[in-house]
Amino acid sequence: MATTILIDSCCDLPHTYITENELTVAKFPFVFKGKTYEDDFGNTISYKDFYDGVRNGEMPTTAQINIYQYEETFRSILEKGHDIIYISFSFALSGSYKNAHTAKNNLLEEFSDASIDIIDSRCASIGEGLLCYHAIELLKSGASKDELINWLENNRNRLNHFFTVSDLNHLKRGGRISGAAAAIGTVLNINPMLTVDKEGKLKVVSKIRGRKKSLKALVEMFEERVENPENQTIAICHGDCEEDARKVEELIRSSYNIKDVIINNVGPVIGAHTGPNIVGLCFLGKERA
Structure with a gap:
């Protein structure tokens, strides 16, 4: 069975890498200038516009990926018949990891044979991105799901x-x-x-x-x-x-x-x-x- 590596937007990988590899991304929300956005790697709001706003006194706020968002993202992969390995933003820095587990347990009632592995990257920003990069390159080279999980657990630290x-x-x-x-x-x-x-x-x-x-x-x-x-x-x-x-x-x-x-x-x-x-x-x- 095919395996999809799911990443989240806190990985801060380049948008070109995301699109070229057709990656599925769980997107963190943030509020900027009074509006809520999904982090889409500088596509909707350019990085420069964001940081210029912060330099001029804007105080953006962030939130977790909620359970419903995870359920919808997981479902879109499971409906293709794929296994999922989700490499998450550090559990110590966000409660989103817990939300992902709740979403997984909810979906297992609907997809009883589903395989959803959630890996705490213990990483942040481009560190998380680099861990994801290595996993994606391993998958492209033919690594199995178990080999990927073992590599992530043995190398994240x-x-x-x-x-x-x-x-x-x-x-x-x-x-x-x-x-x-x-x-x-x-x-x-x-x-x-x-x-x-x-x-x-x-x-x-x-x-x-x-x-x-x-x-x-x-x-x-x-x-x-x-x-x-x-x-x-x-x-x-x-x-x-x-x-x-x-x-x-x-x-x-x-x-x-x-x-x-x-x-x-x-x-x-x-x-x-x-x-x-x-x-x-x-x-x-x-x-x-």
Whole structure:
């Protein structure tokens, strides 16, 4: 039986990759300028328009994918007679994972022979996207459903994430840092580096003074933790600051003969919580702590 890998829009993969591979996507909703949208990889609202709005004071909000949305998405796949492997946004960062399980259990009453596997990626943004990318490439190479699930479960904690942000007020809004820390950090030009730990939670790794140093620190984490870089496709994400993302790529390529690089914007669902000018670097390497 055919297997469909279902992804969600928090993966922040390029829209061209989504369309070229005819991928099915569960789309997170967000509210921007008083209207509710589905995250569709910059198609309805361009990334630039979104981030310009945030820079001008707009405060977008986000929500979970609800049970009904999951039921409809799962049903559209099951009606084709396909098995489903859904690679979800980190359970530690969103309740959508629970909603997906509820939808699965509801549909098993209707499709008693259905096979729906829900995998907590324990990843976020392009880290989740890179995990999905590897799974999709494995499926295209002929891997079985069980082989895909085993690979995901054995490798998700090898997917390293490192992000740096320049606007601390968005982290303050999300409760990641205190108001006092945000105020002091802004004055001192602090650019925190964050990671996603083995449980899929976001945490601050270090506090770096200055943008250039923070970008270099991303590369230093790559050097410290990467494994077999010459055989890897790595991923870099950014919040409407492609020049900085390209700088990180340049620094890595100057020392490593990597296979390929995926570069894309951080979508509005993640970007609502990080703000503009985030830069993230994701790759396979040592297991996360």
